[in-house]
Amino acid sequence: MSAEAQGQTARLTRLALMTAAALALHVAESWFPVALPGVPGVKLGLANSVTLLTMLLIGPRDALAVAVLRVSLGSLLGGGAMGFAFSIAGALLSWAAMAGLRVLFREGIHTVSVSVAGALAHNAGQLAVAVIFSGWYVFSYFPALLVSAVATGAAVGVCVGLVRRPLERARRAQ
Amino acid sequence: MILTRFKKGDLFVAVVTATLLLAAGAAALIARAGAGDPVAIVIVDGAAVDIINLRDARAEERVYASALGTCAVAFEPGRVRIAAADCPDQVCVHTGWISRPGQSAVCVPGRVAVVVRGDRAEVDAIVG
Numbered sequence: 001m002s003a004e005a006q007g008q009t010a011r012l013t014r015l016a017l018m019t020a021a022a023l024a025l026h027v028a029e030s031w032f033p034v035a036l037p038g039v040p041g042v043k044l045g046l047a048n049s050v051t052l053l054t055m056l057l058i059g060p061r062d063a064l065a066v067a068v069l070r071v072s073l074g075s076l077l078g079g080g081a082m083g084f085a086f087s088i089a090g091a092l093l094s095w096a097a098m099a100g101l102r103v104l105f106r107e108g109i110h111t112v113s114v115s116v117a118g119a120l121a122h123n124a125g126q127l128a129v130a131v132i133f134s135g136w137y138v139f140s141y142f143p144a145l146l147v148s149a150v151a152t153g154a155a156v157g158v159c160v161g162l163v164r165r166p167l168e169r170a171r172r173a174q
Numbered sequence: 175m176i177l178t179r180f181k182k183g184d185l186f187v188a189v190v191t192a193t194l195l196l197a198a199g200a201a202a203l204i205a206r207a208g209a210g211d212p213v214a215i216v217i218v219d220g221a222a223v224d225i226i227n228l229r230d231a232r233a234e235e236r237v238y239a240s241a242l243g244t245c246a247v248a249f250e251p252g253r254v255r256i257a258a259a260d261c262p263d264q265v266c267v268h269t270g271w272i273s274r275p276g277q278s279a280v281c282v283p284g285r286v287a288v289v290v291r292g293d294r295a296e297v298d299a300i301v302g
Contacts, residue, residue, distance in 0.1 A: 082263075082283050104186075108181045108183045109182070113187040142201075
């Protein structure tokens with residue numbers, strides 16, 4: 001097998017692994033809706049952590065592929081067309097914000113900050129879809145969604161930060 | 175180990191986040207101040223079909239049918255909630271009781287929403 005083909009196979013395997021992990025988190029997360037009084041649809045954003053992890057370990061392009069695949073497959077498993085519209089808007093905006101910050105600041109930004117920005121963008125995307133379907137009054141959720149995005153984004157960022165280093169070491173050791 | 179040093183990018187994200195939080199907080203305060211009695215507005219398919227002053231609301235349940243589904247809305251003195259809906263995600267039902275101006279319970283798939291506003295706020299601004 002040529003070195004190029006080997007590289008292709010390695011990339012395919014890594015992407016498949018990341019997508020599988022993201023999909024598992026995506027589905028598991030939908031089983032545990034976070035019930036906050038007066039605020040619907042708050043999620044931890046665990047699936048988004050894989051998008052961020054892929055971005056840090058492999059690159060933004062592959063992270064986009066993982067995010068889109070995860071949302072598409074996740075909607076087939078549950079959620080339907082409406083769930084897809086919400087998830088894809090959130091995932092794409094979140095990816096754009098995180099990739100943008102990585103390009104802008106390179107290593108001059110912490111994983112936690114990237115994650116918080118991703119969570120904020122994710123909620124903004126979902127809110128935009130909700131506005132399209134329901135009207136402007138859903139904006140009353142905005143303050144609560146902001147606060148929850150900061151909290152969940154920071155939590156996910158800490159997790160990704162903890163996982164990132166060992167994974168990088170493991171890859172260098174190969 | 176994770177929060178070792180505050181970098182330029184972190185400052186950027188912190189400033190953007192703080193600005194958003196302040197703006198949202200200010201908007202919420204303005205919306206609440208001088209809003210008057212809490213009024214529940216039931217919106218079906220984008221149009222307000224019922225407007226009920228929660229202060230003198232009786233305990234009752236009303237069923238609303240939209241083009242895409244039905245929703246049972248429960249009223250009580252001072253509060254309101256979506257008690258049941260035939261949508262798959264049940265996000266609106268999980269929202270629970272709402273009572274303060276600015277809160278809402280929205281069934282996005284069913285196109286039914288209950289919004290609480292102050293009775294001095296403009297209804298048209300919400301529905302449009």
